[in-house]
Amino acid sequence: MFVCICNGYRSTELQELAKAGVRSAEEAYRSLGAGPRCGQCIDVAQQVLDGAHIDGARTTAGAEHA
Numbered sequence: 001m002f003v004c005i006c007n008g009y010r011s012t013e014l015q016e017l018a019k020a021g022v023r024s025a026e027e028a029y030r031s032l033g034a035g036p037r038c039g040q041c042i043d044v045a046q047q048v049l050d051g052a053h054i055d056g057a058r059t060t061a062g063a064e065h066a
């Protein structure tokens, strides 16, 4: 799914960055090469990053109990 239409950034790209430790949309966009343009996507991008971080924490927590 495209999160940022202006730059063509996909949710999968943001999820990979979240796994690598990126926590903010601005940091993610810098890593992908271009900052936000219209800014309409920032809230959704942040939600994707936060969701991937939470999912990763659950996976890690689950592994500790295995």
Ligand code: FES
Pocket (backbone or CB within 6 Å): 003, 004, 005, 006, 007, 035, 036, 037, 038, 039, 040, 041, 042
């Ligand atoms: S949709 Fe991402 S900057 Fe416009």
